Amino acid sequence: MRRRDTLVLIALALACGGCASFDPPQPWEKGDLAKPDMQFDPDPLAAKAKQHIYQSKEGAGGGYGVGGGGCGCN
Amino acid sequence: MKPPASLLLRCAALVLAFCAPFASAVGVGEGAPAFSLATSRGDTVTLDKLRGQVVYVDFWASWCGPCKRSFPWMNELTQRYGDKGFTIVAVNVDKKREDAERFLAQLPAQFTVVYDAAGTTPAAYAAKAMPSSYLIDRSGKIVMVEQGFRDEQKAAVETRIRDLLAAR
Numbered sequence A: 001m002r003r004r005d006t007l008v009l010i011a012l013a014l015a016c017g018g019c020a021s022f023d024p025p026q027p028w029e030k031g032d033l034a035k036p037d038m039q040f041d042p043d044p045l046a047a048k049a050k051q052h053i054y055q056s057k058e059g060a061g062g063g064y065g066v067g068g069g070g071c072g073c074n
Numbered sequence B: 001m002k003p004p005a006s007l008l009l010r011c012a013a014l015v016l017a018f019c020a021p022f023a024s025a026v027g028v029g030e031g032a033p034a035f036s037l038a039t040s041r042g043d044t045v046t047l048d049k050l051r052g053q054v055v056y057v058d059f060w061a062s063w064c065g066p067c068k069r070s071f072p073w074m075n076e077l078t079q080r081y082g083d084k085g086f087t088i089v090a091v092n093v094d095k096k097r098e099d100a101e102r103f104l105a106q107l108p109a110q111f112t113v114v115y116d117a118a119g120t121t122p123a124a125y126a127a128k129a130m131p132s133s134y135l136i137d138r139s140g141k142i143v144m145v146e147q148g149f150r151d152e153q154k155a156a157v158e159t160r161i162r163d164l165l166a167a168r
Helices: A002-020 A044-058 B005-019 B065-084 B097-106 B120-125 B151-166
Strands: B036-039 B044-046 B054-060 B086-092 B112-115 B132-136 B142-147
Touching: B036 B112, B054 B065, B054 B120, B054 B151, B065 B086, B065 B151, B097 B112, B120 B132, B132 B151, B142 B151
Parallel strands: B054 B086, B086 B112
Antiparallel strands: B036 B044, B054 B132, B132 B142
16 A cells, blocks of 8 residues: 555656756747747748748638739749 | 545645645735846846835746847847836846857847756746736836736836836
8 A cells, every 4th residue: 555655656747857857948048949940931032932932822712911813823 | 425524634635735835926015026137247236235216127038929029128228227216127037048158149238147057947927928027116016017028008108107207
């Protein structure tokens, strides 16, 4: 019984330790996260162009804020 | 089977032990945590030495967008109240000093800028956002906490500064 208690405690301690070792960055530590390279689209202009081509090839109306027709001509 | 009380107790202690490191934020009515930080010229700014003045402590970084908008306004405040017992201490938290210098070259500050790359001061104030600002009265007590910079709040902060300066 005692032995099982100890095992349970060790397992618990390990499980909790796993969560505790992760410190989310504090507001003043987010300098690296704020870098342009950390954006989903590092180059907004290129992303817009890609989206425009995708849309005209796909032939459907967009939903990404880029104008384009369905005829595949633009 | 009922678990023995000793096991429950030990589990509770374990859970509590992991909750302990989460410190509470510094709020209105509390004494402003002391700090002593250096300017780019090597002078040391100590908050305790500014006792008797109305102090606005602002945590900022070069990578923080709203901070860019707050600088012209803080310059205005310095022009208006700088000679009336009002001091702005802007604490830079950039990891690299060059980043801060590039920012200041674009937006020159007419107020005191100090550097805390280690982040111990914002940690002591438990800053929740960037920028975070603390208005401190003549007795060294925090009277207002601003998280982020919003144009709508400018008038309220300025009114508060004027009130604090009027109260002798």
